[in-house]
Every structure is written in structure tokens, then in C-alpha cells.
Amino acid sequence: MKAVKAVVFDLYGTLYDVHSVAGRCGERFPGRGLEISLLWRQKQLEYTWLRTLMGQYISFEQATEQALDYVAAHLKLSLPPEAHAELCNEYLRLRPYPEADAALSALRARGLPLAILSNGSVFSIHSVVEHSRLAHQFDHLISVEAVKMFKPHTSVYELAERTLGFARDEILFVSSNSWDASGARHFGYQVCWVNRFGNTFDRLGQTPHYTVASLDELPERVSAAAVAS
Amino acid sequence: MKAVKAVVFDLYGTLYDVHSVAGRCGERFPGRGLEISLLWRQKQLEYTWLRTLMGQYISFEQATEQALDYVAAHLKLSLPPEAHAELCNEYLRLRPYPEADAALSALRARGLPLAILSNGSVFSIHSVVEHSRLAHQFDHLISVEAVKMFKPHTSVYELAERTLGFARDEILFVSSNSWDASGARHFGYQVCWVNRFGNTFDRLGQTPHYTVASLDELPERVSAAAVAS
Numbered sequence: 102m103k104a105v106k107a108v109v110f111d112l113y114g115t116l117y118d119v120h121s122v123a124g125r126c127g128e129r130f131p132g133r134g135l136e137i138s139l140l141w142r143q144k145q146l147e148y149t150w151l152r153t154l155m156g157q158y159i160s161f162e163q164a165t166e167q168a169l170d171y172v173a174a175h176l177k178l179s180l181p182p183e184a185h186a187e188l189c190n191e192y193l194r195l196r197p198y199p200e201a202d203a204a205l206s207a208l209r210a211r212g213l214p215l216a217i218l219s220n221g222s223v224f225s226i227h228s229v230v231e232h233s234r235l236a237h238q239f240d241h242l243i244s245v246e247a248v249k250m251f252k253p254h255t256s257v258y259e260l261a262e263r264t265l266g267f268a269r270d271e272i273l274f275v276s277s278n279s280w281d282a283s284g285a286r287h288f289g290y291q292v293c294w295v296n297r298f299g300n301t302f303d304r305l306g307q308t309p310h311y312t313v314a315s316l317d318e319l320p321e322r323v324s325a326a327a328v329a330s
Numbered sequence: 331m332k333a334v335k336a337v338v339f340d341l342y343g344t345l346y347d348v349h350s351v352a353g354r355c356g357e358r359f360p361g362r363g364l365e366i367s368l369l370w371r372q373k374q375l376e377y378t379w380l381r382t383l384m385g386q387y388i389s390f391e392q393a394t395e396q397a398l399d400y401v402a403a404h405l406k407l408s409l410p411p412e413a414h415a416e417l418c419n420e421y422l423r424l425r426p427y428p429e430a431d432a433a434l435s436a437l438r439a440r441g442l443p444l445a446i447l448s449n450g451s452v453f454s455i456h457s458v459v460e461h462s463r464l465a466h467q468f469d470h471l472i473s474v475e476a477v478k479m480f481k482p483h484t485s486v487y488e489l490a491e492r493t494l495g496f497a498r499d500e501i502l503f504v505s506s507n508s509w510d511a512s513g514a515r516h517f518g519y520q521v522c523w524v525n526r527f528g529n530t531f532d533r534l535g536q537t538p539h540y541t542v543a544s545l546d547e548l549p550e551r552v553s554a555a556a557v558a559s
Binding site: 171 | 373376379381386404480482484532
């Protein structure tokens, strides 16, 4: 494989823990934080996929809000508008995984440009990255907003290739979402799957080039790949 | 609304019970039939959506097989090839809901042409309909195979309009999958949601024109709509 010239990260679930919203959900609905957070995330993803298929793009924030509407109705949760807004705002203040900052620094120290390619809107991505004080780590924050479709549509993966100016097989794409890793691999990126929780890789006709259990394995993998190539 | 001139049915979950495979799953893995069947169905749907987004169509049978591969790996089920094939074959022998036959007859007695529009391949749809002895009820069996994309992509809904030769707002589309009902409504069909189990309608910016708890309410609804129009 070619030497890696840049690294592109997924945001939700990869650099940032989407279930950090579970805490706030649990404050309002004691004992049910994770149940709510899991269904909310599942529906949020489904709505991004279904909206893209229907040709009816809405922003990631809107998909997040509508997914929470579903969850509240389905689980019969009493959720007045201000509580609804408060929970949705948690998606703007997600916690990065503890090893993210150091891993990003180590990759930058190797001279690699770093980017985020995310389903989030420009506003969401900037909010999350700035709130967590990681903005200085990234050369580019790339939102699907520019193409009005969500991952894993090919048009989304093209955005990062175009922005970075390297060939797709010189770019390492990093995601903990196996359907996203599959879409990126199908597009032609080098792909690393971050499997923190012993998950099963989705059967979509693709496999990742590398699998790591956390981001801190990444800098060494990238160096090893460069030597091997 | 305009008088209904034809009725188009979704197959999986609407006319036929997808969880009738749970019985066979439970024979092989006692006590786990429904757990397996639910995750299998969820992944089967995800794979149809994700494959369409990736521009990598595979047949519904293949999506079903790959979803079962995922389930077996994820739940650590020992599933030799012949057992895998046996479970997949259950999707060709799904049971129709008990009221389906009479409801279809009542609609035909009103002179309405009936069709199925399904994610299934031509082979799958014919297998299911013939195995259940309901083939005589349908004027058209329409598969997504012709467009190589899955619901809720607009191209799929166009297929039925083109085949039936009526305007989309003169066709009643019936589905128990709320994301399918949403796609059909967005396309412009009259839409009836079959909500047998007190489910929550997905928040995709659409609502059904009618909701019924079972197919036997359908003939009367269609007549009432015709009178009202």
C-alpha cells in the first residue's frame, strides 16, 4: 500500500463518544440513560440514511431532533421543549475519547495533515471541536453540508479527497462505525476501523485494512505502513 | 383526495410476517428465536439502505444472507452452511398475516387492481406468493430488481406507478414499515400505514393518510375514501 499522506477522521463515535449524552439523559430519566442514548443514536443514523435515500436532506441537528422526537414518543417519555433542546444540545458538547488528543498530536508530529469528515453540519462540527479544545489539531473540518447527503454516499467521501488534494489511496480514513469504514473502503481510501468495544464488522462486502482497539495505536500503525510500502 | 384506482402492497412485514422465521431460528437456538429474528431483520434493512447509498446493489437474498452472517458472528452462533441456507430459505416461505387473503379478495371484489412492490427479487417475491397460495390475488408483482436500488429511494416507487398506469395520487400504497410509508407519501401516493403492534411512526417529515390496525379494515377505508372524494 502507498505511504499515508493525510489522515481523515470520522467524528461521531470515533473521536467523540456519542454516548456521553447518556449522562444527561440519565439525569432526567434515572436508570434509563443508556437505553435512551442507544435508541436515539440508532434512529439518528437511520434518519440520515433514509433522508438521503428519499432525496430529502435535512441537517444532522434536525435528524438528531427528529430522532429524539421518535424516542420520546416510543418510550413514552415526557419531554417538554426546553428539555428536548437541552438533550439535543448535548450533541454539541460530546466528550472526546480520552486518548484522542495525544494520538492526534503524535500524528501531527509525523507531519501528517489531519481532517474531520463528518455527517455533522459545519456548526455542529465546529461546536464539538471547539468545546473540547481540539480545534488546533485539524487542518480541515469537512461537513456533508456541502453535498446535502449523508454517509456512506460516495459524494461525501469525495469531499475529503478534493479538500486534501491527495489521491484517495494515499489518505487514511479512520472510523469506528463499520458501515462508514465500509463506505470509505469502497470509495478507495486506506481504512482503519477503531473497534473499542469488540463489535462485529458489518457485512457490506468490505473489510478494513487495519483494525485498532483505540486511537493510540494509530501513530505506530501509520509509521509501520509507510515503511512497509 | 382522489378515488383510489389501484392498491399497492409492501410484502415484508405488511402482507407477510417476517418474524415467522423466528420459529425456525428457535428450533435451532432454543429460547433465542425472536432475538435472532429481530436483529436479522434490523441488519437486513440496514444493508439494503447502506448498499443503495454506496451504489453497490446486491439482491435482497444476498442482503438477507449477509445480515445473517453478521448476526451469527455477533451473537456467536454456530451456524454451518446448511443451517445458514435453511434459515435463509425461511424467507421464501413466510406466512401471510391471517387476514390478508380475505382483505385482498374484498378489494378485488371492488374491482381494484392489486400489486406488490417489494425489495425482494423477482424470485423471492414469486416464491413467497406462490408458497402461500396468494398468487391469484395480484395483477402485478413488482421487484426493485428493475432499478437495482432499494426502498425508500424514489426510483422504486416510480416502478409501481409506471406499471399500473394510474397517477400516483390515485394509487393507495399500503405498508406496515413506517419508513416505507414515509417514502411512498413523499413520492406522492395515497398512503395507509398498517400498525398492528402499536408502533411509533418514524419522524421523517411525513404522515400516512390512513392508519389501520390490520388489513381487514382496508376495504371499508377504501370505499369511504372513494365516497368522500
